[in-house]
Amino acid sequence: MxxxxxxxxxxxxxxxxxxxxxxxxxxxxxxxxxxxxxxxxxxxxxxxxxxxxxxxxxxxxxxxxxxxxxxxxxxxxxxxxxxxxxxxxxxxxxxxxxxxxxxxxxxxxxxxxxLQLPEMYMEKLFVSDEFRDLINLNKGIVEVVKDMQIFSGRRDLKCIILDKPRHNNIIEKLSEMGVIVRMIQDGDVLAAIDVVNGEADFVYGIGGAPEGVLMAALSIASGCKMQSKLVHYKTIWENEKETELRSQIENAWLEKHNIDENTILDDLDLISDxxxxxxxxxxxxxxxxxxxxxxxxxxxxxxxxxxxxxxxxxxxxxxxxxxxxxxxxxxxxxxxxxx
Missing domain, CATH: 3.30.540.10 (Fructose-1,6-Bisphosphatase, subunit A, domain 1)
Structure with a gap:
């Protein structure tokens, strides 16, 4: 079969x-x-x-x-x-x-x-095929969205983002820019499917890193585009009891792969196929x-x-x-x- x-x-x-x-x-x-x-x-x-x-x-x-x-x-x-x-x-x-x-x-x-990813966080930007040539996390999400608005001639782009305290500032900024923000409790992989299906223009936020590989596959397979950066667990949960152990595991992985929190990972860096x-x-x-x-x-x-x-x-x-x-x-x- x-x-x-x-x-x-x-x-x-x-x-x-x-x-x-x-x-x-x-x-x-x-x-x-x-x-x-x-x-x-x-x-x-x-x-x-x-x-x-x-x-x-x-x-x-x-x-x-x-x-x-x-x-x-x-x-x-x-x-x-x-x-x-x-x-x-x-x-x-x-x-x-x-x-x-x-x-x-x-x-x-x-x-x-x-790429086998550790259990850490990841900043992810997944955009529709319309904006695949504009994606550039080095510029920061606000500047990328401004470029998308200029390119499309639309302020009211549609964004999906996890409704988490770590995203409060960016949600406020995007709303001020005229972006229609749809907040979700979970499921950035599902949100990326919505982008492919034309329900939104982009997904942005900090979520799980292993899920990023699923999103990268979706990006490659559908003709969309994704970029990401790894985020340390301690950046999100500074005072949790497991933070120290998690940091040790993360740092060992990052050193092995010569990657740090500033490295931009393209979808084809996560899956080179x-x-x-x-x-x-x-x-x-x-x-x-x-x-x-x-x-x-x-x-x-x-x-x-x-x-x-x-x-x-x-x-x-x-x-x-x-x-x-x-x-x-x-x-x-x-x-x-x-x-």
Missing amino acids: NRDIILLRAVEVAALATHKYIGKKDKNLIDQAAVEALEVILKNEKDFRLKVVNGEGELDEAPMLYVGQILGDLQNPDAKIYDMSVDPVEGTYPAAYNFAGSVAAIAISRENTQ PRARFFAAGITAGGSLKPIDYKNGKFYVNAFMASHGIARNIKSVYDIKKVNALKPGIKSIFDKYKR
């Missing part, structure tokens, strides 16, 4: 598996369901393998797809290997509490093309990607994929009885995680 269809199905079934626990206020149960679904879908596929470069859960002991794990055709040493960054539930908190902001997401590229692919499926979703739904034995899921400058929004219906009969490998997931 076509590899892209398999990966699309993987994120869709990961989303379906979480449905049982949406709103149950347990992030780990949601994550565990999605992880198991991804493993079930991918473990029996033939002719390709996926190496996890950026996984999830290392710090909080959540169920995880760990860095270095291999999924796919493990019995075939000649099966082609791809790098994979994965977040089975990007936005576990909104999924656990049933508000907008969660998706299942995968990014793949050729082997040894993805112009043929990178991106896949996502809505859980509680939001914006242009709708949340998962269930009715009368059928799951309704909205998914998204991008590659080679083509973005596809896909509505799928999973009839449980029919799927169980035709795809017994998936039946175990439906049986275990039925609502």
